[in-house]
Amino acid sequence: MSADLEQARRIVRRGAWLTAIAVAGAAGIYVMALSFTPPDIRQGLAQKIFYVHAPAAWNAMMAFTLVGISSGLYLWLGDPRLDRFAAASAEVGIAFCCVVLTTGPIWGKPIWGTWWTWDARLTLTLFLFFLFLGYIVLRRALLDPLERGRFSAVVGILGMLLVPFIHLSVYFFRTLHPQPILMKPSSPSLPPEMLRTLLTSFGVFTLLYIGFVTLRYGLALALEAQEARRHA
Amino acid sequence: MGSWLRSALAVAAKDVRLELRSKTSLLSGTVFAALVLLIFNFARDPTALSALDLAPSALWVTYAFASIVTLNRGFAVERENAALDGLLLAPLPRGALYLGKYFANFVFVAFIETVTLPLFVLFFNLDLSTSWWGIVLVAFLATAGFLAAGTVFSAMVIRTSFAELMLPVLLLPFMVPPLMAAAEATAHLLGGRPLSEVQGWLRFLALYDVAFVTLCGMTFSFVVDE
Numbered sequence: 001m002s003a004d005l006e007q008a009r010r011i012v013r014r015g016a017w018l019t020a021i022a023v024a025g026a027a028g029i030y031v032m033a034l035s036f037t038p039p040d041i042r043q044g045l046a047q048k049i050f051y052v053h054a055p056a057a058w059n060a061m062m063a064f065t066l067v068g069i070s071s072g073l074y075l076w077l078g079d080p081r082l083d084r085f086a087a088a089s090a091e092v093g094i095a096f097c098c099v100v101l102t103t104g105p106i107w108g109k110p111i112w113g114t115w116w117t118w119d120a121r122l123t124l125t126l127f128l129f130f131l132f133l134g135y136i137v138l139r140r141a142l143l144d145p146l147e148r149g150r151f152s153a154v155v156g157i158l159g160m161l162l163v164p165f166i167h168l169s170v171y172f173f174r175t176l177h178p179q180p181i182l183m184k185p186s187s188p189s190l191p192p193e194m195l196r197t198l199l200t201s202f203g204v205f206t207l208l209y210i211g212f213v214t215l216r217y218g219l220a221l222a223l224e225a226q227e228a229r230r231h232a
Numbered sequence: 233m234g235s236w237l238r239s240a241l242a243v244a245a246k247d248v249r250l251e252l253r254s255k256t257s258l259l260s261g262t263v264f265a266a267l268v269l270l271i272f273n274f275a276r277d278p279t280a281l282s283a284l285d286l287a288p289s290a291l292w293v294t295y296a297f298a299s300i301v302t303l304n305r306g307f308a309v310e311r312e313n314a315a316l317d318g319l320l321l322a323p324l325p326r327g328a329l330y331l332g333k334y335f336a337n338f339v340f341v342a343f344i345e346t347v348t349l350p351l352f353v354l355f356f357n358l359d360l361s362t363s364w365w366g367i368v369l370v371a372f373l374a375t376a377g378f379l380a381a382g383t384v385f386s387a388m389v390i391r392t393s394f395a396e397l398m399l400p401v402l403l404l405p406f407m408v409p410p411l412m413a414a415a416e417a418t419a420h421l422l423g424g425r426p427l428s429e430v431q432g433w434l435r436f437l438a439l440y441d442v443a444f445v446t447l448c449g450m451t452f453s454f455v456v457d458e
Contacts, residue, residue: 075454131405138402141392150454151388155402158381161447162406165440169409172416172432 005229008222015215022208029201037197049107051197055205056099057125063093063209064128064159067135071156074149083149084224086156087139088216090132092209097129120170127166131159145224236328243324243332248339250309257305258343265298265348273355283356288418291352292411295371298348299341299378300400303386306337311390316456326453334383334445341375363421366430370421373437374414380444381406387455406444413437 033051040047067090074082104122105115116122135155142148251257272290276283310316319329349367353360360367385402389395414437417430427434 075451127405127408134402134405138388138392138398141394141398144391147391151391154384154388154451154454157451158384158406158444158447161443162409165409165436165443166405168436169412172413172436 004225005222008218008225011218011221012215015211015218018207018211018214022204022211025204025207029197029204032197032200037193038191043111046107046110049103051201053100053103053107054198055202056096056103058202059205059209060093060096060100063089063096064132067093067156068160071153074153080149083153084217084220086153087220088213090135091216092212094129094132094136095212096209097125100125101129120167123170124167128163131162135159236325239324239328240331240335243329244335244339247333247336251340257302258340261298261302261340261344262347264301265294265344266351268294268297269348269351269355284422287356287358287422288415291418292415294348295345296407296411298344299375299382300403302340302344303337303382304396304399306333306383306386307390320456326456327449330383330449330452334379337379337383338376341379345371345375358422362424366421366427367418369434370414370417373434373441374410377410377437377440377444378407380441380448384448384452384455410437410440
């Protein structure tokens with residue numbers, strides 16, 4: 001029992017270190033973006049939010065994809081580590097999704113002239129957010145750990161299948177009803193300074209993801225060990 | 233395959249027979265759907281919004297909520313007297329059990345939809361003389377779609393302490409693609425457009441049905457087996 005707890009403590013410590021490094025890196029990104037990267041000619045300072053927004057979005061999508069994959073593997077192999085990882089990844093994915101959904105409108109208001117628009121990508125992110133919120137709520141509502149693992153894995157797999165359908169439906173929805181958006185973000189070829197900052201930001205955010213997931217994984221392990229001790 | 237389908241139909245027939253004896257779910261589901269349609273009419277300002285503009289979304293929100301109310305019952309009846317254990321002990325492939333439950337849910341929801349469609353026409357003062365079969369086709373495909381995941385989730389949520397709340401939280405994101413397709417197609421059909429114009433949506437719905445029924449049937453055993 002205490003061996004489990006000891007292992008959990010080691011993992012949490014490792015996660016805390018990774019997170020600390022990533023947070024320091026995120027502070028560095030701000031400095032880099034604000035002082036060493038030229039402002040965008042058309043969007044001005046508003047464009048700076050992309051150094052947070054885009055990497056967070058990328059990590060949220062990665063987190064949710066990994067939930068789907070590890071859910072499938074969990075049902076196949078039945079390894080509790082996969083279940084723990086899926087749960088950790090879903091929670092961290094939700095956190096990143098929150099970042100995406102708050103930074104997006106902040107940028108959208110000055111640039112698009114509106115906080116929110118039912119664009120395909122925005123809609124997809126919002127529904128993914130709700131989908132995984134449901135996933136977490138279900139996990140909290142189930143007491144038996146084996147049942148929790150199986151049920152949430154099924155939701156994770158079905159969620160993976162849902163993503164292309166949501167994407168397709170919002171895409172159809174828009175193509176059938178073309179609505180002019182005042183200004184669309186084109187994908188400009190970034191000048192090297194901006195690209196450097198953006199790529200660094202991607203790296204830092206991925207490290208942050210790994211740190212958070214490690215932390216969360218360790219905490220889940222500690223909780224399980226504690227639970228087992230109580231029942232023993 | 234024949235015996236497999238026969239088992240599924242036997243499960244569905246059991247549920248339908250049970251429901252016909254008590255009629256609680258069908259009756260309350262129908263009344264609920266009628267009330268939602270009624271509320272939609274009073275929530276609309278007739279001078280600002282024409283009935284035709286609101287009709288498709290009102291219809292599909294009503295159908296979606298009525299389905300959730302009906303789905304909540306699907307496995308709740310199996311929990312009483314541990315009836316589910318009996319079903320699981322029967323020599324029945326899990327896929328067939330899923331399909332049987334799915335068929336039964338489909339029969340219930342289709343019944344509610346059929347009964348409330350004339351009310352919808354009446355309340356919104358619509359003319360369905362040319363578009364009714366298109367709308368029936370859309371309703372068939374969309375209902376078949378969202379009941380697929382709904383049947384699996386309804387088996388899951390009975391294990392939680394607040395099933396009635398848990399089901400919509402889980403299911404509504406899965407209802408979005410079929411509902412969006414159905415509401416769009418219904419709007420076109422009510423506007424007098426030909427069926428060929430909504431073919432893309434119909435194909436989308438059919439694809440959704442096949443994909444989700446298959447995957448849900450495959451994963452169902454993980455939900456009911458210990």
